[in-house]
Amino acid sequence: MADMAELDDHFEPTDSGASETYPMQCSALRKNGFVMLKSRPCKIVEMSTSKTGKHGHAKVHMVGIDIFSNKKYEDICPSTHNMDVPNVKREDLQLIAISDDGFLTLMNESGDLREDLKIPDGDLGEQLRFDFENGKDLLCTVLKACGEECVIAIKTNTALDK
Structure with a gap:
């Protein structure tokens, strides 16, 4: 029996996608929330639900923007x-x-x-470099999802102002 107890504490490593997402019913998703579209982490920018058709399920149409590449993705999913x-x-x-x-x-x-x-890349990077070179004390907002990370926003660090 001691062998079983040892086995209980042994966890097999899984592929990297294991705990990076969790399931949520489509009807519970909300605009400005996050969802995986085409295997990419996206922020939902548009959502619409179609009426229940003769085959039963209302469908949810989602448009999301990839939080890292800013590419637009769409998907349609039964609400259940x-x-x-x-x-x-x-x-x-x-x-x-x-x-x-x-x-x-x-x-x-x-x-x-x-x-x-x-x-x-783009305007955010140029603004960051400009503000930093002009002596501003900056905070960078870093978003992390699905093993990727990037700076998505900057703001002046007010904590140091006395």
């Missing part, structure tokens, strides 16, 4: 079916430096540094 919702984590990190190759040096609240995120 489950859809995968990504576990999305948001964290504000203080910007310490920008390296020559475009990597950010960020510090979390406990003082740990990370240097594995690049400046975001």
Whole structure:
């Protein structure tokens, strides 16, 4: 019997997608919430529900924007079916430096540094670089989902203003 107890504590590693999403009934999803569309973590920007047809199920039409690439995805799902919702984590990190190759040096609240995120593309990246070079103390909002991370927003760090 001792062998069984040892087996109970042994967990097999699973593929990376295991705990990165959780199921939610389609009818419970809401605009501005998150959902997996075409295997990508998306923010729901439009939702509409069709009436129940003669075959029974109301259908939910969703339009989502990929939270990392800003690509638009659409899907239609029966309202009673489950859809995968990504576990999305948001964290504000203080910007310490920008390296020559475009990597950010960020510090979390406990003082740990990370240097594995690049400046975001487009206007946000340009604004970040401009504000930083002009001496602004910035917080970068980092979104993490499905093994990916990126800076999605910046704001002036007001915690240091006395």
